[in-house]
Amino acid sequence: MIISTIAAMSDNRVIGADGRLPWNIPSDLTRFRSITMGHAVIMGRKTYESIGQPLVGRRNIVLTRRGSQIEGCEIARNLHAAIAAAEGEEEVFICGGGEVFEEALPLCQRVYLTIVHGNYQGDVLFPELPAGFVELHREEFPDTTPPSSFVVMEKVERVEAGVDAQQLRRKGREALNRQLFFLARRCFEQAQTLEENPETASDLAFSLIKSGGEARQAREMAEKALWQEPKNIRIILNTGRVLILSGDKSKGLDTLRKGVKAGGGPEFLAELARCGTRKLQPIKSLPRSHPLNRYLGLMLHRMNLK
Ligand SMILES: NC(=O)c1ccc[n+]([C@@H]2O[C@H](COP(=O)([O-])OP(=O)(O)OC[C@H]3O[C@@H](n4cnc5c(N)ncnc54)[C@H](OP(=O)(O)O)[C@@H]3O)[C@@H](O)[C@H]2O)c1
Incomplete structure (x- = not known):
């Protein structure tokens, strides 16, 4: 399970004033909702x-040393109990505030941080990040009011300058195994600039789509790699996954079945079992990953209707 922090801070690190956020950026709240939905x-x-109120469509775990029941939330008496309660989830999000960030950041592997440009008055600050976090993704939003940036950082040993393509591929694979998709993407991108390789291109395609990159680009990259090396089991697996994640479930499942015939092992069967038994999303015109589908799916599941 990945332990992540998600926060928004100003240039002078303010995150709260008088018990509230000091700004109102609807698009940032939408991103917060879509990143955390279902987790x-x-x-x-x-x-x-x-x-x-509890955040809808998410398991809410509230830390309190003395408070009692909160309807719609689980209560945890300390941080370790809260994390243990979330065990089994793919990713758990530490959502604040200042006191909780302070204690939890050393345990986090990933930080999603909105930087709200400007200096704000406030009474709660975002702590300094512990050593080892590397910025792997950044988007600028000059048109929000106020302007903002969104960065994703992961705790990694730094990708050293001077490493060769093989080392970068190995590091990328390790990151993929630990579900550190931004780091994996960066390693594979660097490896490809040093030495192009179809298998690395397909690893890059998978980490690209898993880290929120453009689905069409990931799909083109994966399909080109498969065309170059049609018998490569790893490429077949990556391509099947990318096709499914980009919304072409039937072609993705077909690719995975071909992979099984070509000798693909348990990873293929697990992927097929996971996708093959899944029912259609509640709103078929929207992608499965759309926050509305994730929320409705969760609710139907909880009501034993899905
Ligand atoms: N910008 C952002 O990203 C962001 C995100 C979240 C919050 N905020 C802002 O941050 C401010 C709130 O932050 P805050 O630091 O004052 O409070 P907080 O961290 O939200 O809550 C502190 C309370 O949580 C409980 N708690 C904390 N650590 C605990 C632990 N290890 N074990 C058990 N309980 C624990 C205690 O509750 P009891 O007193 O009940 O024991 C403590 O008083 C608000 O202004 C809010 O708007 C900003």
Whole structure:
């Protein structure tokens, strides 16, 4: 399970003022919702009170040393109990506030951080990141009010200058195994600039789509790699996964079945079992990963209707 922090801070590190966010950027709240939807979120009691209700479509775990029941939330008496409660989830999000970030950051592998440009007055600050976090993804939003940036950082040993393509591929594979998709993407991108290789291109395609990159680009990259090396089991697996994630489920499943015939092992069967038994998303015109589908799916599942 990946333990992630998600936060928004100003240039002078302010995250809260008088129990509230000091700004209102709807597009940032939408991104927060879509990143955390369907996952477990951990927050301090004061942050919960500032929101005033459980975050819909997510498992809400509220930290309090003395508070009792909160309807729609699980209560945890310390951070380790909160993380243990989320065990089994793919990713758990530490959502604040300042006191919780301070304690949790050393345990986190990934940080999603919105930087709100400007200096704000406030009473809660975002702590300094522990050593070892590397920025792997950045988007600029000059048109939000105020302007903002969105960065994703992962805790990694730095990708050293001077490493060769083989070392970068190995590091990328390790990152993929640990589901550190931004790091994997960066390693594979660097490896490809040093020495092009179809298998690395397909690893890059998979890490690209898993890290929120453009689905069409990932698909083209994966399909080109498969065309170059049609019998390569790893490329077949990556291509099947990328096709499914980009919305072409039937072609993806077909590719995975061909992989099984070509000698693909348990990873193919697990992927087929996972996708093959999944029912259609509630709103078929929207992708499965759309927040609305994730939320409705979760609700139907909880009501034993899906
Ligand atoms: N910009 C952002 O990204 C962001 C995100 C979240 C929040 N915020 C802002 O941050 C502010 C709130 O932050 P805050 O630091 O004052 O409070 P907080 O971290 O949200 O909550 C603190 C409370 O959580 C409980 N708690 C914390 N650590 C615990 C632990 N290890 N074990 C058990 N309980 C624990 C305690 O509750 P009890 O007192 O009940 O024991 C403590 O008083 C608000 O202004 C909010 O709007 C900003």
